[in-house]
Structures are given as C-alpha cells and as structure tokens.
Amino acid sequence: MVKMREIKRLLIFCFTATFILILFSSIMVTGEGDPFAEIQEKLAGISIEEREILKKLFVLAREVEDMERAEAEIEQEIESVNQEVKYLENAIALEEMDYENKLDVLRQILRSYQRRGAGSYLEIILSSDNLATFLRRINTFRDLTRNTGELLLLLEDSREKLSKEKKKLTEKLVLIEEKQEELRESLVNKLQLVEAQEAYLASLAGERVFYQEYLTSLQNLLDELGTFFTEVAGEFSRIIEEGNLPSDTLKTSITLYHIKGSIEEKTFNNIIKENPRLPEMIFSFQPGKIEMSIPQKNLTLIGDFVILDGKTLKFQVEEGAFYGMPLEKGTIEGLFRESHLVLDLKPLVGKNIIQSIEVFDGYLELKIIPNLF
Incomplete structure (x- = not known):
C-alpha cells in the first residue's frame, strides 16, 4: 500500500513538473500558438510501434483511475455492510435477552405446577362452594394452561427467528470477506498497472517528455468533456420537443398488431443541425449500432438507443475513441455520470x-x- 502511494506520488510529480516546464517553454517560444495542435502535428510522424505504446499508456492511465473509483465504491459498500452487521448483532442480543426472560417465566410456572401437583389443582376446583366459583376456577386453570402453551410457542418462534438472524449475519460476514478480497485484488492490480506504466515511460527514453506532454494535454481535454456533456444533454433531450419537425420525420405504416415507425439518419442529423445551441453532432445509423461523432472534440462514441419508459430513448454508449485513443468502460461511464443523452x-x-x-x-x-384509451 505504501509502495503504491509512493509510486503514484512520483508519477504525479513527474507528470506535473514536466508539463509545467514544457508549457512554459511553449509559451516562451511560440507565443499564442496552440501547443496541443503542435503535438498532434508531431504525432503524425511517429512510428506505428510508438503510437501503440502511446495508446497503451493512455489506457493504463484510465484503468488506474477506474480502479481508484472502484476501490472507493468497495470501501463504501464494506462500510455499509459493517453497519448492517452491527445492527444484526444488536438485534440478536435483544432476541437472546427476550428468550432468556421468557424461559425464566416458563421455569417459574413449571415450578409452581410441580409444587402444587395436578391433584391440588383438582382439589381447588372441586372445593368450590357454588357453581359460579366452580366455573371461574375452571376458566382460570384453562387460561393458565393455554398461556403456558402460548409461551412455549413464543419461545419456539423466538428461537427460529434467532436462527434466521444468525444465518443472515453469517451471510453478511461472508459478503464482507468477499468484498475485502476484491479490494485486495484491486489494490494489487493497481500497483501492477502503475509499475507497468512506469516501465513504459522509462522505455520511451528520449521521447518521454514529448509523450508526457501529449498524455497530460489529452487528460485535461478529457476531463473537460464531463462538463461539456452535461450542457449538451439538456439541449439534446429537447430537440424533438422544441424543433419545427418536418411532417415526414416519423414515417409510419400500420400492421395487424402494431404501428411501424422509421426515422432516417439524414432527417435525424438535420434536426440536430438546425439547433443552434448544439455542437456539430453526426449520427451514423448502422446495422445493430449507432455511431456518434463530435468533430469539435475529436470524439467518437458507439452504442445504441434503449427504451426508458415507452416514449423516451437513451443513447447507451458501449465504446468510443478520443483523439484516436480508445476509451475504457469506466471512462465512458464517467462522461455520462451527471446526465445522459436522452431523446423524448x-x-x-x-x-x-x-x-x-x-x-x-x-x-x-x-x-x-x-x-386507444
């Protein structure tokens, strides 16, 4: 754990220091130029092997970030389970106390019955002076025996409930152990990924500074996408509601059991294009998938529409690329953590x-x- 933190701090320090030095140098030399555009230009001339190494570095960085997020979620879940376990332990302690109290009451009743004996109860009933006393004593004896039986049933129910609670507690403890093991594996994997990243950086030798600058710039741009999508999602959800749609936007035909409707790719893109508050977004409808590209952000996302409530569609992204770099699942989820591209x-x-x-x-x-109704 300590080793991992030291490596991580070292990497962050190297990345930060390098980026500041390069950024300062770029400002001094190029003035108002775009450093990232210049980096993109230089990247066009690198070898295929170097490009693959760069992709691996980018993926590793995203994987480390995803694992950190997963680690935090696991820790929260373990804390939640621990709280449930404490609650169950308290509940079991109360059940055991209640069980002992009921058992003491039953012992007292049985001792009283043994001291008096069955004959003494019969003598008390038969010694009644009149019919009213006789009936009252019979009812009293019947209540006593019935209450004893009910107490026995309560004890049995309490014992069964206690057994179920113990089983539940055991299952919770097993869950905690599994989560703890998952957390350990996550930490080990993270350490291995960080060490692998460090090894890749060391192997790049003279080009190390150049690649660090590119990755840092790319990371900053990627971080900005979360805010960008939050703003875009609100407008995207209203493009059908607010748009002046052509009459043939949804082409329909009626069958025996349902209505079939179709929306053409060209029509869909025109609706988006006519919304001045949306950036350029190009949708490509392909068999079984939808590709969305945002040229302004050098971003491509591939997925499909899923139905939410019978009237609303959500663009469910499965894969993507940013400046040609593949996006991991956790990164994609992070882009849409605050909001989704939903179509009403x-x-x-x-x-x-x-x-x-x-x-x-x-x-x-x-x-x-x-x-129809």
Missing part, C-alpha cells in the same frame, strides 16, 4: 407506446403499440 419522442408518438427499436443501415425502426 412523446411529440411524435403521442399516447402510444414504443415497444422496441432496431437500427438498420441509414434508419431507425420503431415498433409502436397503439394506445
């Missing part, structure tokens, strides 16, 4: 329900269930 089709489908969606070459096809 209610203005097009009305009260009807979208049952399914399928992507073909150049168009989307929706199966819509009519809602």
Whole structure:
C-alpha cells in the first residue's frame, strides 16, 4: 500500500513538473500558438510501434483511475455492510435477552405446577362452594394452561427467528470477506498497472517528455468533456420537443398488431443541425449500432438507443475513441455520470407506446403499440 502511494506520488510529480516546464517553454517560444495542435502535428510522424505504446499508456492511465473509483465504491459498500452487521448483532442480543426472560417465566410456572401437583389443582376446583366459583376456577386453570402453551410457542418462534438472524449475519460476514478480497485484488492490480506504466515511460527514453506532454494535454481535454456533456444533454433531450419537425420525420405504416415507425439518419442529423445551441453532432445509423461523432472534440462514441419508459430513448454508449485513443468502460461511464443523452419522442408518438427499436443501415425502426384509451 505504501509502495503504491509512493509510486503514484512520483508519477504525479513527474507528470506535473514536466508539463509545467514544457508549457512554459511553449509559451516562451511560440507565443499564442496552440501547443496541443503542435503535438498532434508531431504525432503524425511517429512510428506505428510508438503510437501503440502511446495508446497503451493512455489506457493504463484510465484503468488506474477506474480502479481508484472502484476501490472507493468497495470501501463504501464494506462500510455499509459493517453497519448492517452491527445492527444484526444488536438485534440478536435483544432476541437472546427476550428468550432468556421468557424461559425464566416458563421455569417459574413449571415450578409452581410441580409444587402444587395436578391433584391440588383438582382439589381447588372441586372445593368450590357454588357453581359460579366452580366455573371461574375452571376458566382460570384453562387460561393458565393455554398461556403456558402460548409461551412455549413464543419461545419456539423466538428461537427460529434467532436462527434466521444468525444465518443472515453469517451471510453478511461472508459478503464482507468477499468484498475485502476484491479490494485486495484491486489494490494489487493497481500497483501492477502503475509499475507497468512506469516501465513504459522509462522505455520511451528520449521521447518521454514529448509523450508526457501529449498524455497530460489529452487528460485535461478529457476531463473537460464531463462538463461539456452535461450542457449538451439538456439541449439534446429537447430537440424533438422544441424543433419545427418536418411532417415526414416519423414515417409510419400500420400492421395487424402494431404501428411501424422509421426515422432516417439524414432527417435525424438535420434536426440536430438546425439547433443552434448544439455542437456539430453526426449520427451514423448502422446495422445493430449507432455511431456518434463530435468533430469539435475529436470524439467518437458507439452504442445504441434503449427504451426508458415507452416514449423516451437513451443513447447507451458501449465504446468510443478520443483523439484516436480508445476509451475504457469506466471512462465512458464517467462522461455520462451527471446526465445522459436522452431523446423524448412523446411529440411524435403521442399516447402510444414504443415497444422496441432496431437500427438498420441509414434508419431507425420503431415498433409502436397503439394506445386507444
């Protein structure tokens, strides 16, 4: 753990110091030039092997970040389970106390019954002076025996409940052990990734400074994408609602069981293009998948639309690339942590329900269930 932190601090220090020195040098030499654009220019001339190493470095950096996030989530979950275990331990202690109290009451009743004996109870009943006393004593004896039986049942229920609580506690403890093991593996993997990253950096020799500058710049741009998507998502969700849609936006045909609707790729892109508050976003509909590119950000995302509530679609991203670098799953999830690209089709489908969606070459096809009421 200590070794990992030391390596991580060293890497952060190296990256930060190098970036500051290079940035300062760039400002002194180029004035108002764009350092990242110059780096992109230089990258065009590097070898395939160097480009692959650069991709590996970028992926490793993202994996380390994803594992740090996963580690924090595991620690929170372990804390939550620990709190549940404490609650169960308290509940079990109360059940045991209640069990002992009931057992003491039962012991006292049994001792009283043994001292008096069955004959003494019968004598008390038969010695009644009148019918009213006789009936009252019979009822009292019956209540006593019934209450004793109920107490026995309560004890049995309490014991069963206690057993279930203990089983639940055991399962929780097993879960904690699994989470702790998962956390250990995560830490080991992280250490290995950091060491591998350090080894890659060392192997780059003379070009190390150049690659560090590129990766740092790329990381800064990637961090800005989260805010960018939060702003874009709000506008994207309203493009159907606010847009002056052409009459043939949703082309429909009626079958025996449902309505079939289709939206062409060209029509979809035109709707986005006509919204001045959205950046240039180009959607490409391909069999089984949708590719979205944002040229302004050198970003490509690939995924599909999924149905949320029968009227709303969400763009579910599965893979992507940023400046040609592959994006890991955790990085993609981070981009959409605050908001998603959601499309409200209610203005097009009305009260009807979208049952399914399928992507073909150049168009989307929706199966819509009519809602006549």
